[in-house]
Amino acid sequence: MMGLWVRFPPVAPRRSKRCHACSGVFLLRSSEMGKTATRRTWRGGKRSERFLHFAKVCFIIIPKETWQDCSTAAVLNNCEKEHAMTTNEKKQLMATACKVRMGVIEGTHAAKAGHPGGSLSAADLFTYLYCKELNVDPSNPKWEDRDRFVLSKGHTAPGLYAALAQRGFFPESDLLTLRHIGSHLQGHPNMNETPGVDMSTGSLGQGVSAAAGMALAAKYQGKSCRVYTLLGDGEIQEGQVWEAFMFAHHYKLDNFCAIIDNNGLQIDGRVADVMSPYPIAEKLRAFGFRVAEIDGHDFDQLEAAFTLARGTKGCPFAIVMKTTKGKGVSYMEDQAGWHGKAPNDEEYAQAMAELKAQLAEVEGM
Known part of the structure; x- marks a missing residue:
């Protein structure tokens, strides 16, 4: 199966003052318009959450070291239904x-x-x-x-x-x-x-x-x-x-x-x-x-x-x-x-x- 992978830059949450930059990778996933994707990270032994809001589509972050393993089938299976062809x-x-x-x-x-x-x-x-x-x-x-x-x-x-x-x-x-x-x-x-x-x-x-x-x-x-x-x-x-x-x-x-x-x-x-x-x-x-x-x-x-x-x-x-x-x-x-x-x-x-x-x-x- 051919791979389909794309790196996206971090996007600031709506109404936030600044973007919490990270090196994650955003993979298109099925979700309702306007929902929020969450990334949990560990810093100084404590868990923190970063919320990333997208106006039109929602992405989920996956580890940078594994982003090239994402297959086309995985992306297509998770595309929002409104973008899929009939x-x-x-x-x-x-x-x-x-x-x-x-x-x-x-x-x-x-x-x-x-x-x-x-x-x-x-x-x-x-x-x-x-x-x-x-x-x-x-x-x-x-x-x-x-x-x-x-x-x-x-x-x-x-x-x-x-x-x-x-x-x-x-x-x-x-x-x-x-x-x-x-x-x-x-x-x-x-x-x-x-x-x-x-x-x-x-x-x-x-x-x-x-x-x-x-x-x-x-x-x-x-x-x-x-x-x-x-x-x-x-x-x-x-x-x-x-x-x-x-x-x-x-x-x-x-x-x-x-x-x-x-x-x-x-x-x-x-x-x-x-x-x-x-x-x-x-x-x-x-x-x-x-x-x-x-x-x-x-x-x-x-x-x-x-x-x-x-x-x-x-x-x-x-x-x-x-x-x-x-x-x-x-x-x-x-x-x-x-x-x-x-x-x-x-x-x-x-x-x-x-x-x-x-x-x-x-x-x-």
């Missing part, structure tokens, strides 16, 4: 994710080019962002106060386009024009041509840098919008990525969320063999991020991670998603060869048959 919500997300994957296959097959592998590994993330997390308006893509999403690993544009189509930014039929001359859906995102695209990307490392700049600009302008960016685990081999992370920490960009698609593969093979980025989470923590490690194909874990991201103050947040490259198409799964290759007619037919079967199974739940 069965119907999850079913809708799973169905939409299947359609996003179908859009990836249809687009790359029609283009006879593109990057299906990483698009498929991030399909659940794209779905969650555009169907639940992002504050955006398809009827007004340039709305000034919208949340921003920057696809730093820009080559997985087929997945982004499929999600944008599902959200209503443009017709699904446009996906068949991927990479065609005159199409607004080119091989890498173009903010000047494609509705819903917030940054033109493709050169690895530059997207996350632009996203960090957007987050700082929002802070300066007093805006409440949030900025999200998705990076590949091969992309984080770029030094510019870590400069952007250092920037985000320096300016305390708590409106900035970096998501790492850790599918373990890049165009030349295993990331661990080409230029290992591991341990990813520990490096992010060293750069001042709070970090959640999750299964990127589990909508409950995505929900929990983004809830924690929104509640983090004073520093940036990162989500490291363990995923499978080519997820959903049997012959593409965990195969580096499908990083940047389009399916032929026979492969297209097999992929679509598999995805349609998965969609039918979800809709029958």
